[in-house]
Amino acid sequence: MKEVTLTVDGKEITVPAGTLLIDACEANGIYIPRFCYHKHLFPSGNCRMCLVMIEKNPKPQPSCMTPVVEGMAVHTNTPEVAEIRKAILEFVLINHPLDCPICDKAGECMLQDQYMEFSGDKSRFNETKVAKEKLYHFGRKIIYDAERCITCSRCVRITEEVSKTNKLGIVERGDRSYVALAHGDTLDDDPYAYCVVDNCPVGALTAKYFRFKERVWYLHKTPSVCAGCSRGCNIWIETKDNKIYRVRPRENDAVNKSWMCDFGREYYILPPKNRASGAKINHYAVDYNKFVSEVAALLKEHAAETAFVASAYATNEELALAKQLVSHLGIKGIFHKKDRVWQESSGEVKEDDILIKQDKTPNMAGVKKTFPEAKDIEDMVISDFKYAFVWGPGAPLEKIDGLNLIVLSAMADQIWEKAKYNLAGRISSEKHGSFTNFNGIVQNFRRAIKGDNNYDELTFFIDVLKEVGADPIGRTVDEIQNAK
Amino acid sequence: MEYVDRKKRGLTIQVYYREIFRGVWITTKHFFRNLWKWLTFRKGGVVILYPEETRPDMSPNNRGRHVLVQRSNGQPRCVACKMCATICPALCITIEAEESEDPNIQRRPRVFEIDVSHCIFCGFCVEACPVDAIRMLPQTNELVGYNRFRMIYDKEKLLTWHPTVSDDVVYGYNPKA
Numbered sequence: 164m165k166e167v168t169l170t171v172d173g174k175e176i177t178v179p180a181g182t183l184l185i186d187a188c189e190a191n192g193i194y195i196p197r198f199c200y201h202k203h204l205f206p207s208g209n210c211r212m213c214l215v216m217i218e219k220n221p222k223p224q225p226s227c228m229t230p231v232v233e234g235m236a237v238h239t240n241t242p243e244v245a246e247i248r249k250a251i252l253e254f255v256l257i258n259h260p261l262d263c264p265i266c267d268k269a270g271e272c273m274l275q276d277q278y279m280e281f282s283g284d285k286s287r288f289n290e291t292k293v294a295k296e297k298l299y300h301f302g303r304k305i306i307y308d309a310e311r312c313i314t315c316s317r318c319v320r321i322t323e324e325v326s327k328t329n330k331l332g333i334v335e336r337g338d339r340s341y342v343a344l345a346h347g348d349t350l351d352d353d354p355y356a357y358c359v360v361d362n363c364p365v366g367a368l369t370a371k372y373f374r375f376k377e378r379v380w381y382l383h384k385t386p387s388v389c390a391g392c393s394r395g396c397n398i399w400i401e402t403k404d405n406k407i408y409r410v411r412p413r414e415n416d417a418v419n420k421s422w423m424c425d426f427g428r429e430y431y432i433l434p435p436k437n438r439a440s441g442a443k444i445n446h447y448a449v450d451y452n453k454f455v456s457e458v459a460a461l462l463k464e465h466a467a468e469t470a471f472v473a474s475a476y477a478t479n480e481e482l483a484l485a486k487q488l489v490s491h492l493g494i495k496g497i498f499h500k501k502d503r504v505w506q507e508s509s510g511e512v513k514e515d516d517i518l519i520k521q522d523k524t525p526n527m528a529g530v531k532k533t534f535p536e537a538k539d540i541e542d543m544v545i546s547d548f549k550y551a552f553v554w555g556p557g558a559p560l561e562k563i564d565g566l567n568l569i570v571l572s573a574m575a576d577q578i579w580e581k582a583k584y585n586l587a588g589r590i591s592s593e594k595h596g597s598f599t600n601f602n603g604i605v606q607n608f609r610r611a612i613k614g615d616n617n618y619d620e621l622t623f624f625i626d627v628l629k630e631v632g633a634d635p636i637g638r639t640v641d642e643i644q645n646a647k
Numbered sequence: 648m649e650y651v652d653r654k655k656r657g658l659t660i661q662v663y664y665r666e667i668f669r670g671v672w673i674t675t676k677h678f679f680r681n682l683w684k685w686l687t688f689r690k691g692g693v694v695i696l697y698p699e700e701t702r703p704d705m706s707p708n709n710r711g712r713h714v715l716v717q718r719s720n721g722q723p724r725c726v727a728c729k730m731c732a733t734i735c736p737a738l739c740i741t742i743e744a745e746e747s748e749d750p751n752i753q754r755r756p757r758v759f760e761i762d763v764s765h766c767i768f769c770g771f772c773v774e775a776c777p778v779d780a781i782r783m784l785p786q787t788n789e790l791v792g793y794n795r796f797r798m799i800y801d802k803e804k805l806l807t808w809h810p811t812v813s814d815d816v817v818y819g820y821n822p823k824a
Contacts (some may be wrong), residue, residue: 261775263728264726264728264754264777265726265728297750298750298753374746375727375745375753376744378728378733604751
């Protein structure tokens with residue numbers, strides 16, 4: 164690619180031709196403040212916060228609309244630019260209410276941050292502020308506050324460019340302009356509606372699920388990977404006191420850019436309804452160690468007539484251990500299945516060409532890579548087997564009914580009730596590991612919350628491997644914690 | 648085996664008649680001193696009749712306990728922004744927010760608790776409050792409770808103080824004024 168060299172604040176930088184000036188500066192450590200510019204949206208250049216001085220140009224230029232040119236000389240820290248930024252902030256704050264105590268965005272608000280960094284001036288505005296609609300419901304998900312809105316048009320561009328529903332628009336003019344939906348319309352059927360909340364630079368758009376729940380500076384962020392579908396969007400899970408308060412997309416250009424769908428978000432926010440718990444044999448709670456030894460003995464004895472059904476919710480690490488167990492015991496019948504524990508809702512998008520994939524499991528690619536010989540459970544011949552080790556929820560009941568079931572699952576579904584041996588597992592926000600997405604990209608994630616009354620699949624497979632006399636390739640959580 | 652590091656008692660303590668007479672002397676001293684105050688009509692003599700009277704020698708700088716300032720309809724002025732809970736060095740303030748029916752208020756505390764047994768009375772919460780919803784009043788100096796759970800003051804208890812002055816007049820400890 165052709166590269167151009169330009170000078171920013173006396174420093175020579177080289178960037179690919181066609182880069183926007185704001186990106187070129189940021190890549191070289193010079194942050195230019197902005198409200199309306201977003202890396203993954205088409206620039207609109209309406210907030211004027213990113214104005215910089217370019218030599219041989221009589222007026223300040225918006226750096227988010229200016230592509231770099233060979234030999235360009237840019238100044239971003241002159242007194243003139245500082246004066247421009249102060250004036251822009253003063254202009255933006257003319258009608259902005261001081262709602263910081265009640266605003267959910269306080270603590271991560273771009274206007275708050277940039278006022279502290281670039282201005283700090285007191286208001287000179289003596290006239291009456293323009294009062295607008297304070298509480299406007301954009302459907303069941305989002306509330307809009309027109310007074311806080313700085314009409315940067317980011318939300319409008321997200322509905323135009325990301326979800327392509329064209330739901331939002333800016334109406335009226337001047338200090339009366341506000342973001343609006345068509346009369347009677349809502350954002351409910353926009354599958355990427357919560358993205359407008361994440362990317363609102365101020366607190367004009369707030370999500371109802373998070374509204375007034377917790378202040379953002381208390382939340383502990385954990386980098387994770389969404390388990391809602393096989394796209395594997397990178398997300399932040401934000402928790403406090405072992406409870407998930409908020410989920411936000413994490414930027415990754417290769418997978419999800421800056422977006423994630425509402426289905427994935429509700430997958431984490433809404434607590435799972437039918438969680439399994441405990442270790443049971445014949446529906447009676449037993450000690451975990453007794454469970455492990457009984458299951459290990461059973462698998463060892465009946466390896467030839469056992470069907471092993473792998474879970475597409477399992478991490479790659481768990482699958483590697485399961486693979487070791489299966490090959491050590493010589494289990495031949497290996498299957499995979501489409502895990503689906505919740506009912507499909509009516510308006511749900513099954514697949515689109517943006518992010519959402521048809522396959523609603525996060526790690527089907529990992530299962531197929533670890534067990535290349537695995538067949539779909541629909542092709543299973545039931546007369547070949549007497550026992551079935553079913554891992555994960557969603558196995559079709561009619562395919563495995565009549566077999567002696569060992570179920571390792573985080574969800575208590577119909578298979579869980581039928582099983583002779585039950586062990587409760589963990590969901591993806593409760594474990595460390597990695598998922599392989601549909602493109603083959605392996606992504607690590609970390610545990611966000613501590614589950615209670617369930618067991619770690621990783622430790623379970625290691626314990627079973629030890630019980631059957633193999634040398635496991637991993638270590639249990641206890642072993643890692645007690646290691647010298 | 649002796650596990651407790653006890654001091655050896657001297658002979659003067661072991662012969663405790665001396666200590667008895669010393670105690671009687673202290674009691675007598677206080678009796679005559681209070682009697683003399685009472686005879687000369689000075690305050691502080693005899694005893695304080697506690698719930699009716701408060702101590703006259705309380706310093707004017709005494710901050711007292713926290714109160715939540717009310718709106719005219721009796722609702723707390725607090726918007727549950729958790730600034731006080733964030734600044735609190737003793738981590739004794741617990742707040743949970745909820746949505747108010749009034750769209751002009753929007754946010755109000757559902758739970759507001761101060762654990763006064765942990766509080767160090769630094770006054771940071773009063774300074775941090777952006778809406779002047781929490782103050783410390785010298786009048787409310789009675790910090791009593793039979794156990795430590797009685798010392799957790801909830802929203803109802805913090806709202807028992809009814810302002811006799813206008814909201815514009817800063818009253819109590821408020822360094823911003």
